[in-house]
Amino acid sequence: MKPWIGVVATAAAIFVAPATALAGPDDPALVKFQLESSAKYDDFEALGFNMDHAVEDGEGASVIVSAWVTDDQIQQARAAGFENVGVVHDKFNIDAVRREMNATVEAEEAAKEALADAAAGKQSRSAAPKSVRAQRADFYENNLSRYLSIEANADGVSFTCVPTPTGENCTYNGPTLMAEWFDANGNKMGQGQLGVYRDPDVSPDYYQYHYSIFRLGDVGDGKPDPATIRIASSNGDVDTLTAKEWIAKDPPSYTSAPGFRSGFMTRYLNGQEAHKRVRDLAAEFPNISEAIKLPEQTRGYMRKAQTMLGYYAVPNEQNPNPFPDATRPYVMFDEGNRPVAGLAPATGQTPDLVTPESIVVLTSRLYGHLGGNSLTARIVPPTAANQSLSVSLVGNAIRINPATDASGAITSTAAQVVDAVNAHADASQLVVASKYRTFAGNGVVKAGPVSPLSDLLRAPASVPRGPMDQYAIRIGKQRDGSKVGVFFYCQEHGNEIATSGVCIETAERLVRNYGTDPKTTELVDNLDIFIVPQINPDGATHSLYDSNRRKNLSHHCDDTSKFGNNIDPANRNSWGVDLNRNFSIGSIFDGFQGASATNCLSGNFAGLNEFSEPEARNESWVQTTFRNIKFANNIHSSGGYFMWPPGAYTPQREPLPYPPYGTLNFFDQAAKQVLDGIKSHRKLAVRPQKTGPVIDVLYSAAGNSADEAYYKNGIIGYDFEIGDSNNEYKNPATGEIVQCSAGQQPPFGDSTNDCLDNEGFHESMEFASGNYGLMQSALDYANDVTPPVVEAVTGSIDGGKIDVRFTSNEASSIYYTLDGSTPTTASTEWKPNRARALPLPLQLAPNTVLKWIAVDFKGNASAVKTKAFGFTEGTVGGSVPATLSLTLNGAPSFSPFIPGVANTYTASTTASVTSTAGNATLTVGDPSSVGTGHLVNGSYVMAQPLKAQARMTGTAPHQFYPVGSSAAPLNMFYWSAPVTGFPLTIEFQQTIGANDPLRTGTYAKPLTFTLSTTQP
Known part of the structure; x- marks a missing residue:
């Protein structure tokens, strides 16, 4: 995926600070002074200034020191021979720092005051009701630590942006949010400030929400989990929310079932190996699988052969091979093809700033493996004065004899050599000559050694060159389209080398555990599963043998009329198309953001047009041919994300339409099983802030395949980003806990960094288990025939x-x-x-x-x-208005509670009910998220629940039941017909044990009584 992830900044509200006196001559500034040498340092130190630091410019050279000095002290330093040469912080700087600090402290204190007011049951007079809203509170643990993740959103947020040489610097303007969290008994467990999650990919920055992750302690420390959280804004508003478990502490492992086979990945695979692996699996298990050849071949692991004449380097003892990325070690040759010492041709290196005007780029007409690699070229050192420019071809050797002047010096320019080669009848059939990039070629060329043309591909000869066939393995007992389809596909980005292991490990588990593992058998019997191990096999192969390559190996930069002259071999690793930007929904060609259509060297180059790439067309063919596919998972790295649409927005941040809220909830519902599966392997907990729509947790990716799946084909399109840094490693020697950053090319096996030992293997294992969770979600979907309640x-x-x-x-x-x-x-x-x-x-x-x-x-x-x-008063007339009327006759009150004495207390009130509905139900619920269903006294919660019952006045009492919550209220009374003035007695019961703690003061709880009907 795109390398930018996002910015989480500490919130800082903007306030008008009290007036501060302007800095004067006695206020210090941090000033640089230059000393002749380090020997002068003691003399400067003797002046008694408040020293900051010193930097020596070099051995025996001058020294730069910094000190806090006033105006008078600057003059004192000058008189001693020490000249001030720069200012680090001027005397006004500290005023700005102080104002910023004071404003931040003021905002923090205001938010803390709002929290205190809420705890005391008071509302701040400055409060803006419902201007801050808690939106998530998730507790979870990974392999070593316990965490609480809190999100909230606030009104009145904006950003002030100032242009800088590198872009924009945007300052947050808005309230400061503080959070605190409580256990089930209302005891405060901690508090902290929430940071601001912003999207800096638009202008001005876009406010998304506030969030922070707080470490609660160590796994297994016995401390309680948070039950509720409270958010307070510096404007005085407060909101509360019930905390919930994000991922199960110890989710069951798919691989721990008796006899379950796993761990099939033993190393990374190149493109040919990955697709052969799924073909071999299908041949081995024909009863439950088949290999499907995709319609088009890839662009191919291949390139034209090239060299750049006129750019050379001199090997020496310190640098015997100045261009180490050559196909083979550079050896210099003379005209007799005999090795000599001297200059090395710079076949694929970026030249210095002096050379480019003199460079001649040669590109073979044939691909390297088809003959281009057999060509050589040389600008021959002149042997005579006043010779003319000429080109000759001897076998596969192109020889360029440059023109010379009367002294025998070369006079031919790069442009003249280019024209001469392209005009040569035989040489022009083998190569195309061009100038270097945007340069005019006015520089005089240099003679040098024989330069072999090369495609600069370093995979061994056993790795085939050229376009290759792609395959999907289809797994299922019944593969006729009648079962719900699930599509897994990996490595759209070639440099994300661990991803294909997830697809292959998933396929291996499914076919090899069928018939022995009940869960696998159920999945294979009831789903239709499609797996493509590498969407970008050419880029995958290049990443293993040549260089890190995100894109495929297409070469649209050949169109110099559209993309400029970028065809020299120094640019070879930047050619290609980002396949995950080449689809048709929300694309750069439709005005969406997160790709490039004009720069063929961009890491997010979207291609010539939508679906210009055969690999993208193959992927789409699977989705459009097998219409039973309802779920798809596009597996990328890195960062530890689980995402879904929408994944793109315009430069004005107008996104693709969000799915219905229920569908977004379905994504969340599926995420539970997927993330539990991932965690089951080694306790990796994908964070809440890395789970959700792509544009909410990452960035805009114009023309991505998940949006294509959902908006065009009606498929739930998920994305993995494997390789999270959320797993932790404890150094056995020091006890220090660190987080591992896996990156996109993690070691597969043992590593010099113990934190990353076997990382590639573990990623394939844990995210294959995540795929099992996704298949379970698909199976639940297939079996769902019940309407929601x-x-x-x-x-x-x-x-x-x-x-x-x-x-x-x-x-x-x-x-x-x-x-x-x-x-x-x-x-x-x-x-x-x-x-x-x-x-x-x-x-x-x-x-x-x-x-x-x-x-x-x-x-x-x-x-x-x-x-x-509610209710409506009746009026004279012939109709009866809909009436639901509940009148409570006073609030019930218990007699004083006596500590140390076991007793059951009762209190009661009466009520009158009028209903014109066909039926009516009276419920009572506790709307509070603190001590729900219990009486409370400030932060103290009664140990035993509050119970209640209702009866017709004058009849025998009924059994008491606990008061419910707003979400699950207690049903107190039911009427099957209309009633008028129905008399009710409502009673409450509070049991107190002899050892139940009681706090001086009043225990109380506001309750919500609801009179409702299903037959108005």
Whole structure:
């Protein structure tokens, strides 16, 4: 993927600081002074200045020292012979630093004050209600440590950008957010500031959200997990959220099942080997698999042979081989093809700044392996004065005799030599001569040794050159398109050398464990699985033998009229197309960002047009030919990501449309099984901030294949970025814990860095287990025939309106109406108003009738459900308005609780219910996220739950049950017909044990009573 990942900066609010006096002559600045030599250092030190540091310019040379000095001290130094030669920080600098520090401290303190107000049940007078919203709180652990990840978003954020020589420097303007977290008993566990996650790929920077990851301790330290978090803004607003487990602590391992076979990858494979591997597997297991030859051959592991005449280097004892990337060690030859000492031809090196005008580039018409590598060329040292420029061809040897003047000095320019070679009838059939890049070729050429033309490919001869066939292995007991299809494909980027191991390890596990492992057998019997081990086999081979290569080996730079003259061999490793930018949805050709259409040397060059590359067309052919494919996973490295669409936006950051909220939830739902599978191998925990839509957690990738899969073919297109740095290594000698950065070319086996031992092997193992999790998600999808169950739950009442949220037993899209009409999928969807946030509650006025349906990703739809809220007074007339009326007659209160005495206390109140609905239900729930279902006294939570029951006044008491939460309220009473003035007695029960701790003060809890109906 693209090398830029993102920026997480510490939040700093902007405030107007108190007036500060301007710096004066007595204020110091950090100034540089130059000393004649280090011998003068003691003399300077004797002046008594506040020294900062010294840097010696070289042995016996002058010394630069820095010191904090006032205006008078500068004059004192000059009088002593020490001249000031530069300023590190002027005297006004500290004022700016102080203002920035004060503003940050002020913002931090304001946020902490808001947290304290919230703990005391107070709201700051400066609060902007609901201007800060907690959106995620996930606790998890990796192999050594426990973490809490918190996300929130805030209103009123902007960026002020100032142009710089390297781009823009954007300053964050907005509130500071502080977080604190609590255990299940309400005890505070910690607090910290949230950083700002921004996208600097647009101008100005784009605010995404706030987040930070906090280390909680060591794995197995016995400390409790967080239960709730509280976010406070420096503007005084506060929000709370329940914390949840992100990844299971010890997820079951697919590979730990008795007899399960794994660990099939023993080394990295080149392109030919990877595709042969899946062909061989299909031949070995024909009962459950087959090899599918893809329609087109790749561009090929091949290049034209080239050299650059006129650019040479002189080998010497210190540098015997000045151009080490040659196909073979450079040996200089004379005209008799005898080895001699002297100059080395610079076949593929970037020249210095003096030479380019004198360079002649020769490119063979045949590819190197087809004859180009057999050619040689030489600018022959002149032997006579006043000779004319001439070109000759002897066998495969091109000889250029340059023109000379009366003294025998060469006068031919590079441009003249280019014209002469291209005009030669025989030589021009073998090579094309060109000038170097944008240079005019006005420099006089230099004679040198014989220069063999070379394609500069270093793979051994056993690795075939030229275009190659690509194959997919199709695995499944029933491969007729009737089963849900899953498509895994690896190594679109050739330099991501560990990725193909994930695909091959997945294929090996599936075929070799079939019939012995129940889970594998279930997957193969009920899914149709397609695996392409390397989408970019040419780039993969190049990365193993030649140089790190992201792109394929196409050579569109040959079109010099479109891309300029970039065909010299020094540019050879920058030719090619980024295959993951060559697709048709959200592409650079449609105005999206994250690729280049004009620079053929760019790492993200998208090609001549959409689908210009056969490898991309092959990948698309799989998706469009086998229409039963519903899930796909594009496996990249590195960084440890699990992502999905949308993956592209315009320069104005207008993204491809987000999928429905229910579909995004389905992605999250699948992520649970995938990430559990990954962690099961060696405890690698992919972080919450690295899981989600590509543009929310990484960047814009115009024309990527996951967007192609989803928006064009209706396939859930996932992306892996294997090779995370989140695993930790404890040095056995020092006990120090460090995080390993695997990169895109990790060692496969033993490494000099113990932190990365066997990294390539482990990545193939753990992400193959992640693929098993994805296949399980696909199987769950295939078996899903049940509509989702969605309920509307009530929360707090504010300003005469009640907050209502939806809860669902599975990922689903929820559509609702408020005007009494029947909802459809064209109705309003309940979804958040910004990426990665939670949907805001509906704020419903009294007498609102809410109707909704829910549809899961499979398309299973629930029946219409209805709830009515509040009441409407009746008027004289012939109709009866919809009425749901609940009147509570006072708040119940327990008698004083006595510490040390086991007792059960009761309290009661009465109520009256009027309902014109066909049925009605009274529920009670605790909307608080702190001590839910318990009485609380500040941060103290009653040990035993609060219980309740309701009965018709005058009848015998019923059994007491714990008060529920807003999401799962306690059903207290049910009416199967309309009632008017129905008398209720509502009772509460609080049990206190003899050893239950009690804190002086009042224990209380606001509760939400809801009267609802399914038959308005």
